Amino acid sequence: MSPADLALVQPHLTPLVVAVRHEIERPNRRIESVYFMDAGIASVVAVQADETQVEVGLVGPEGMTGTAVVLGGDQSPHSTYIQVAGEAQWIKADQLRKAMRASDSLRALLLKYVQTFMVQTTHTAIANARAQINRRPGAVDFDGP
Helix, strand or coil: CCHHHHHHHHHHCEEEEECCCCEEECCCCECCEEEEEEEEEEEEEEECCCCCEEEEEEECCCCECCHHHHCCCCECCEEEEEEEEEEEEEEEHHHHHHHHHHCHHHHHHHHHHHHHHHHHHHHHHHHHHHCCCCCCCCCCCCCCC
């Protein structure tokens, strides 16, 4: 991120220690804040009508939550929560929108991230559809204690 773009967002970033299961986004609810992970991992989870949950993406220190905000929306059908505790910096969604309107280069950078995240979710879907965990030869079944 360029120094000029960082200057647009930095005054609005608030550091936060994030614990496991800290909720960031709820399905079909307004996204109030966007998180930039410094350490730890956030899970993006598709929630089906029958409450079945499938992880569709991960956000680590290279990324951010709130991709719907970058794309001009204000909510997502997915749930996003902390899977591995760590640290993040958050910004109000409205402040990020304002910064994106003020800087073409910031908007372009965040859109490139969204594209990368979409590629990740596609590969996750492919893996979920095709991958199988094969049983090792000689493995013993374990039914618990």
